[in-house]
Amino acid sequence: MSDPLSQHTDYGQLPLNDADVLDDPLEQFRLWLANATDSHVSEPNAMVLSTVDAEGSPSSRTVLLRAIDTAGFEFFTNYSSIKGRELLANPAAALVFPWYAIHRQVLVQGTARPVAAALSDQYFATRPRGSQIAAHASEQSQPIASRALLEQRVTEIEEEFEGSDVPRPDDWGGFVIEPHTIEFWQGRSSRLHDRVRFVRAASGGWERMRLQP
Numbered sequence: 212m213s214d215p216l217s218q219h220t221d222y223g224q225l226p227l228n229d230a231d232v233l234d235d236p237l238e239q240f241r242l243w244l245a246n247a248t249d250s251h252v253s254e255p256n257a258m259v260l261s262t263v264d265a266e267g268s269p270s271s272r273t274v275l276l277r278a279i280d281t282a283g284f285e286f287f288t289n290y291s292s293i294k295g296r297e298l299l300a301n302p303a304a305a306l307v308f309p310w311y312a313i314h315r316q317v318l319v320q321g322t323a324r325p326v327a328a329a330l331s332d333q334y335f336a337t338r339p340r341g342s343q344i345a346a347h348a349s350e351q352s353q354p355i356a357s358r359a360l361l362e363q364r365v366t367e368i369e370e371e372f373e374g375s376d377v378p379r380p381d382d383w384g385g386f387v388i389e390p391h392t393i394e395f396w397q398g399r400s401s402r403l404h405d406r407v408r409f410v411r412a413a414s415g416g417w418e419r420m421r422l423q424p
């Protein structure tokens with residue numbers, strides 16, 4: 212078996228030419244997300260979200276992108292979870308879309324804010340009933356004595372809402388990450404990768420630069 216720690220993948224010749232990058236980085240992101248989807252990247256909307264705690268210590272986890280609009284990148288979670296509490300106290304956030312299979316990554320830095328309650332209600336209503344029940348049963352990121360206890364809570368919640376719609380829990384909803392930096396990384400041969408970075412200008416537009424690999 213080959214040693215995964217000594218692998219050297221050749222990232223190939225697909226370039227990210229300046230002339231081909233769209234002026235609006237959110238539009239460029241949509242294009243790359245479509246490419247990742249067409250290339251059968253597994254869960255192309257999975258993104259690694261980093262937050263920081265009160266001591267400045269960072270932590271990361273995967274969440275799923277559920278919408279992109281002019282404001283930014285939306286995902287849904289429990290507001291009382293570790294990430295939820297950290298973002299409510301300090302909105303600084305970073306995202307990584309790790310599309311290894313196509314030798315690309317997109318990096319985002321930005322500011323998180325909760326979405327309107329009506330939007331969270333709307334999205335919660337589209338979730339499978341099992342996920343809705345789970346959102347009530349799980350106090351995300353809190354310790355629990357056993358799996359059995361969690362499953363018992365699920366049974367109790369199922370009984371509570373039997374025959375009726377499951378309402379959105381008060382502490383469950385969306386965040387939008389409003390980006391101030393978006394970087395597109397395209398792997399190239401001999402580690403001479405292409406990096407095109409957009410930084411939000413004071414005018415509200417985007418400044419664009421090429422970074423050394």
Ligand SMILES: Cc1cc2nc3c(=O)[nH]c(=O)nc-3n(C[C@H](O)[C@H](O)[C@H](O)COP(=O)(O)O)c2cc1C
Nearest residue numbers: 257272273274275286287288289292293294295352
């Ligand atoms: C592929 C994948 C997708 C995930 N999507 C979400 C998501 O959209 N929302 C969420 O709250 N957790 C999601 N999770 C679970 C989180 O990674 C994490 O375990 C959970 O949110 C608790 O994080 P926290 O304790 O840091 O707040 C996902 C995990 C994986 C592996």
